[in-house]
Amino acid sequence: MRILRGIGWILVSPVLIVVFGIVLLIMVPFLLIYGPWIIYRRTTNGHPIHWLRAKYGFGKSPEELAKRLGMSLEELRTIPLDYVEAFIPKRRGGSRRLLVPGEKLKAVQRQILHRVLAKLTVHPAVTGFENRQSIVHNANRHVGQKVVLKMDVEDFFPSTTAERITKYFQRVGWNREAAELLTKLTTYENGLPQGAPTSPRLSNLVNRRLDTRIAWAAKKRKATYTRYADDITISFPRDNARRVRGMVQYVRHRLQKEGYRNNPQKEIILRQHQQQRVTGLVVNDRVNLPRETRRRLRAIEHRLNTGRPATMTREQLDGWKALLAMIEKQREQ
Numbered sequence: 001m002r003i004l005r006g007i008g009w010i011l012v013s014p015v016l017i018v019v020f021g022i023v024l025l026i027m028v029p030f031l032l033i034y035g036p037w038i039i040y041r042r043t044t045n046g047h048p049i050h051w052l053r054a055k056y057g058f059g060k061s062p063e064e065l066a067k068r069l070g071m072s073l074e075e076l077r078t079i080p081l082d083y084v085e086a087f088i089p090k091r092r093g094g095s096r097r098l099l100v101p102g103e104k105l106k107a108v109q110r111q112i113l114h115r116v117l118a119k120l121t122v123h124p125a126v127t128g129f130e131n132r133q134s135i136v137h138n139a140n141r142h143v144g145q146k147v148v149l150k151m152d153v154e155d156f157f158p159s160t161t162a163e164r165i166t167k168y169f170q171r172v173g174w175n176r177e178a179a180e181l182l183t184k185l186t187t188y189e190n191g192l193p194q195g196a197p198t199s200p201r202l203s204n205l206v207n208r209r210l211d212t213r214i215a216w217a218a219k220k221r222k223a224t225y226t227r228y229a230d231d232i233t234i235s236f237p238r239d240n241a242r243r244v245r246g247m248v249q250y251v252r253h254r255l256q257k258e259g260y261r262n263n264p265q266k267e268i269i270l271r272q273h274q275q276q277r278v279t280g281l282v283v284n285d286r287v288n289l290p291r292e293t294r295r296r297l298r299a300i301e302h303r304l305n306t307g308r309p310a311t312m313t314r315e316q317l318d319g320w321k322a323l324l325a326m327i328e329k330q331r332e333q
Contacts, residue, residue, distance in 0.1 A: 058175060059170060059173045059174045059175040059176075059178065059179070060173055060174050060175060060178055061175055061177070061178055062076070062077075062175075062177050062178045062181050064178070065116075065178045065181065065182065068115050068116065069108065069111045069112065069115060069116075070115075071108075076108070076181065076185075077181070079104055079108050079185065080102060080104060080105060081105060081185070081188070082101070082105065083099040083100060083101055083102070083105075083188055083193060083195070084099070084100045084102070085097065085098070085099060085100075086098045086099075086100055086195070096194070097194065098194055098195035099188055099189075099193035099194060099195045099196065100195040100196075101193070101195070101196050105185070106196070106197065108185055109185065109186060109196055109197050109198045110197050112185065112186060112198055113197050113201060116182070117198065117201050117202065117205065120205055122204040122205055122208060122211070123204075123208050123211035123212055123215065124215075125211050125214075125215050125225050125226050125227055126204045126211055126226075126227050126228075127226055127227070127228050128204070128227065128228035128229040128231070129200035129201060129229065130204065134326070134330060135279040135280060135281060136281065136287055136326060136327050136330035136331055137330060137333070138226050138233070139279055139281040139283050139287045140283075140287050140330070140331055140333075141224050141226050141235070142224060142226070142233055142235040142276070142278050142283045143283045143285070143286055143287060144283070144284070144285060144286075145224070145235035145236060145237055145276070146236055146237055146238055146239040146271065146272055147235065147236040147239050147270070147271055147272075148233065148234075148235045148236075148269075148270040148271075148276040148278065149233070149234045149235070149236070149244060149247060149248065149268070149269050149270075150231070150232070150233055150266065150267070150268040150269075150270070150278070151231075151232040151233075151234075151248070151251055151262055151263075151266065151267050152230055152231060152232070152266035153232070153255060153260050153262065153263070154230075154260070154261040154262065154263040155261070156203065156229060156230035156260070157191060157192040157193065157194040157199050157203060158189065158191035158192065158193075159191060159259060159260050159261070160191055160192045160203050160206060160259075161190055161191055161259060162183050162187040162190050162191065164206050164258075164259070165182075165186065165187055165192070165202060165206060166179045166180055166182075166183045167179075168202075168205060169182045186202060203229070207227075207258065209258070210254055210255070210258045211225075211227060213254050214227075214232070214234075214250070214254055217247065217250045217251075217254075218234050218247065221236070221240075221243040221246065221247055222236070222237060222238070222243075223235060223236045223237075223243070223247065228279050231279060232251060233278050233279075234247055234251070239271060244269060248267065272284065275290065277290070281327070287330075287331040288327060288331075289323070289324065289327065294324075297317065297320050297321075297324075300312050300317055301317060304317065
């Protein structure tokens with residue numbers, strides 16, 4: 001019996017050697033190609049020209065920047081970088097810190113917004129502060145879903161660092177000196193100042209990689225992703241707890257990789273039996289204001305029409321009615 005086993009092993013051994021050799025012939029070239037390809041993708045993010053600009057500082061000069069903004073380079077370099085701190089109340093309590101630029105700086109930032117940033121593209125999932133996009137368009141993508149996941153980026157604007165802004169300006173074609181000048185004019189305290197006209201647009205542009213990665217991960221899970229400033233929404237057509245949990249973990253990881261922090265207190269999972277709100281609008285069946293808000297508005301209008309005191313002025317009520325009209329118009333688009 002032992003002899004037969006020995007003979008069998010001798011016969012099988014050449015076959016195993018041949019199979020092993022074939023596997024090596026296939027795997028070695030694959031690894032030689034795939035390894036460098038992975039390093040290239042991770043290093044350049046698939047855009048070698050952008051990577052070279054950011055690394056070596058090639059691109060358009062500060063003189064070209066000044067010309068585009070309609071002023072001399074000396075004027076541009078001596079713009080006072082002054083901000084006024086202000087606080088506004090948040091809807092759910094607390095206050096939001098604003099940094100409002102001085103008049104000269106604000107005028108230059110508006111020029112940068114229109115003449116430098118306007119034609120640059122953001123990821124299609126981004127709906128906040130973009131032309132022809134609104135809270136209605138953002139909410140409309142999540143109507144009638146089984147699960148709505150809501151996440152929030154903590155201190156979104158201040159956490160978008162000046163270093164990332166400089167690298168972005170270099171990637172889109174400005175040399176290092178021009179990119180640093182643009183960064184100086186659009187950042188404060190090493191981040192984007194909430195209150196500057198350039199900050200919302202820059203936060204969308206610089207986070208294209210973040211949006212691309214999360215959108216890809218959502219698509220793998222058959223989900224829909226949108227971002228409205230610091231509000232991240234991902235909705236699922238099926239209630240699969242493992243997919244939802246995996247998505248939460250992935251978003252947390254990606255935010256951390258980009259230098260952000262997830263706000264755990266605003267991490268909410270809403271199912272169909274609950275009222276699903278996205279950027280303040282209900283999306284269970286169609287985009288609309290919450291039912292209690294609509295009832296309150298009708299009651300206020302009745303009181304104003306009958307000459308009784310109300311909790312809103314006529315002008316405030318007209319603002320809400322304009323919002324309702326906008327919702328009705330845009331939810332069908």
